[in-house]
Amino acid sequence: ELKVEQNPLFLSMQEGKNYTIYCNYSTTSDRLYWYRQDPGKSLESLFVLLSNGAVKQEGRLMASLDTKARLSTLHITAAVHDLSATYFCAASSNFGNEKLTFGTGTRLTIIP
Amino acid sequence: EPEVTQTPSHQVTQMGQEVILRCVPISNHLYFYWYRQILGQKVEFLVSFYNNEISEKSEIFDDQFSVERPDGSNFTLKIRSTKLEDSAMYFCASSEYRNYGYTFGSGTRLTIV
Numbered sequence: 001e002l003k004v005e006q007n008p009l010f011l012s013m014q015e016g017k018n019y020t021i022y023c024n025y026s027t028t029s030d031r032l033y034w035y036r037q038d039p040g041k042s043l044e045s046l047f048v049l050l051s052n053g054a055v056k057q058e059g060r061l062m063a064s065l066d067t068k069a070r071l072s073t074l075h076i077t078a079a080v081h082d083l084s085a086t087y088f089c090a091a092s093s094n095f096g097n098e099k100l101t102f103g104t105g106t107r108l109t110i111i112p
Numbered sequence: 113e114p115e116v117t118q119t120p121s122h123q124v125t126q127m128g129q130e131v132i133l134r135c136v137p138i139s140n141h142l143y144f145y146w147y148r149q150i151l152g153q154k155v156e157f158l159v160s161f162y163n164n165e166i167s168e169k170s171e172i173f174d175d176q177f178s179v180e181r182p183d184g185s186n187f188t189l190k191i192r193s194t195k196l197e198d199s200a201m202y203f204c205a206s207s208e209y210r211n212y213g214y215t216f217g218s219g220t221r222l223t224i225v
Contacts, residue, residue, distance in 0.1 A: 031212070040221075041218070041219075042216045045216075098145070098167055098210060100157060102155040103154065105154055
């Protein structure tokens with residue numbers, strides 16, 4: 001059974017600093033997703049990573065995937081307050097299974 | 113941008129009652145899903161639905177739960193004999209392709225009292 005673990009669970013960082021959120025998954029996965037969730041809101045899709053070595057960037061966020069290590073990272077560059085949210089990674093297992101297995105989430109707080 | 117619409121946004125129901133959560137997926141999407149998120153916890157898969165039948169379901173999705181696409185546009189989740197532990201945010205999602213490009217709705221916060 002696919003398991004997805006994120007760390008850290010909580011992250012408090014100052015504006016302008018860089019940090020990385022890690023997402024490990026337990027079995028072969030053919031795609032990895034990153035979502036953002038603001039309090040009481042829905043899940044906003046940030047990135048879909050489909051292959052080993054994939055790297056995607058949007059603004060101050062960059063996501064990468066290493067399928068051999070079963071690891072994805074979400075890197076935040078020069079954090080700003082409006083990046084404060086909970087970030088989830090999710091993976092789907094190979095062989096066409098349809099469900100997403102989510103990580104526990106990382107609650108990110110950017111301090112001015 | 114196309115959206116997945118969920119109603120109601122908040123539902124309060126007495127324990128033991130039945131509740132129906134409604135979703136309107138994006139019109140050209142073929143795959144439909146329900147997920148739930150207990151307050152402060154991770155998002156959990158409930159069920160996927162394609163071609164008018166359930167294609168996959170989790171252990172959570174027992175006989176208490178059912179899904180239906182009654183009219184070609186709505187996608188509903190019915191929970192019978194609700195329990196306190198059913199209190200959660202329920203998200204509907206849809207995708208055009210299998211296992212890719214999910215769009216989540218804004219969620220229904222279900223509170224069982």
